[in-house]
Amino acid sequence: MTNTTLTTTATRAATDATDIADAAAPATIAVYAAPAPKAPLERGTVPRRPLGANDILIDIKFAGICHSDIHQVGEDWGQGIFPMVPGHEIAGVVAEVGPGVTRWSVGDRVGVGCFVDSCRECDNCRAGLQQYCTSEGGPVFTYNAVGRDGTPTYGGYAKQLVIDADYALRIPDALPLDVAAPLLCAGITLYSPLTHWGAGPGKRVAIVGLGGLGHLGVKIARAKGAEVTVLSQSLRKREDGLKLGAHDYRATSDPATFTELAGRFDLIVNTVSADLDLSGYLGLLRLDGTLVQVGAPEKPVTVNAHALLTGRRSLSGSMIGGLPETQEMLDFCAEHGIGAEIELIPADRINEAYARVLASDVRYRFVIDTATI
Known part of the structure; x- marks a missing residue:
């Protein structure tokens, strides 16, 4: 009896010590990350920042x-922060909410796009229009950036x-989470x-390129009631373009x-993102x-000024969307x-998917099942 009691007490003390150590240790998240520039992505862990009063913890699906x-x-766009965990087309479920959060509840379906602050x-x-934030450094991007806490x-x-x-979006129940994820970047970029x-x-609207962005542009423009034409290098994807809603494909x-x-x-x-003769497209x-x-x-990019002057044409740019418009897009x-x-x-x-994207061998968006991480 005495030996049994001592063993139980010792085990309980060891368990308590482990619990205390676990509570003191910083939480980590399982990820796929690039350890260095141009390096293959590999499985690992990164620190998970503590849940603040106005934060939510998302179980990414x-x-x-x-x-x-890529x-x-x-x-390609400047010096990165490594290890880098990419990904700004995120769909998941709220797992925990901070004490000050009233908008979200555990179990809510949420999305995260290209910026988080x-x-x-x-x-x-x-x-x-948070995507055009004019503060020093602009918006805080979802990855490869430094948050306001310095991490x-x-x-x-x-x-x-x-x-x-405040930077999460609600994914309507009618949208399956897997096909909704790319909407958080590709979808809003066209919408x-x-x-x-x-x-x-x-x-009359033309979409140049039928890829991850372009195929959603065709769907959205058609749903808005426009006459839609796809302009692509070849007719290889013509059948797809017409099925997606294009009226013409050239x-x-x-x-x-x-x-x-x-x-x-x-x-x-x-x-x-290829170098195109934009002057030729302006003529359309x-x-x-x-x-x-x-x-x-x-x-x-370079443009012949006459292509703009003739017809009072405009050349512009657009970058993703703000929070209200992104929610509008999802709805x-x-x-x-x-x-x-x-x-x-x-x-x-x-890594295989990265190689296939570079080879234009995807129809039309790779989506990672994060349960496999």
Whole structure:
């Protein structure tokens, strides 16, 4: 009896000591991360920041792979912060809420896009255009950035994420979480310019490129009531484009395309990041038409001024959307049954997926099942 009691007491003391040590140790999150620039992503852990009063903890269910993830891992757009956990197309479920949170409850379906904070005080933030925050450094991006607490931000290739509750979006029940994830970047990147420049009934819209961005642009523009044409290098994806809702599909490798469609479109949205002759595309616009650049080429673009002067045409740009517009987009997509066309993959295929994105071998968005991390 004595020996049994001593053993039980000792075991209990050891368990208590372990509990105390666990409570004192910083929490970590299982992730897939790039340990260095251009390095393959690998499984690991990163610190999970403590849950603040206005924070929520999200159990991530799915995360889309955006071409910009590849650019940032490769430091194509500047020096990165490593280890880097990419991912800003995040869909999941609220697992815990801070004591000051009233908007969210455990079990709510939420999404996180390209930024997780902003100054909240500049004119753009007050107008709900947080993506154009004018504070020093701009908005705090979901990953490869430094938060206001001075610690690195980590993205959605992870099991969990802690963010400020004000920067989460509600995913309607009508949208499955896997096809909703890419809407948080690719979807809003197309919805914002299509909305801002009035795509709708009576308007002719062209989408340049039928990829992760472009295929959602076709769906959204068609749902808004516009006449939609896809402009692609070849006719290889023509059948897909028409099934997605395009009224017409033309190959830009064919010089006749630029002759036959001259002066046709009210709006052209260019989704590709390749170096294109934008002057040629400007010639496809009607009087007062606009060409909007959403792809980010590595080299500066050049334009013949006469292409703008003739027809009072405009060349503009657009970057994602603010919180109100992103929520509007999610609600619109739920109403119209719009989700991304995806290929769901386990986490151990992320590097393979990166290679396939670079080879344009995806129709049309890779989405990671984060249960496999």
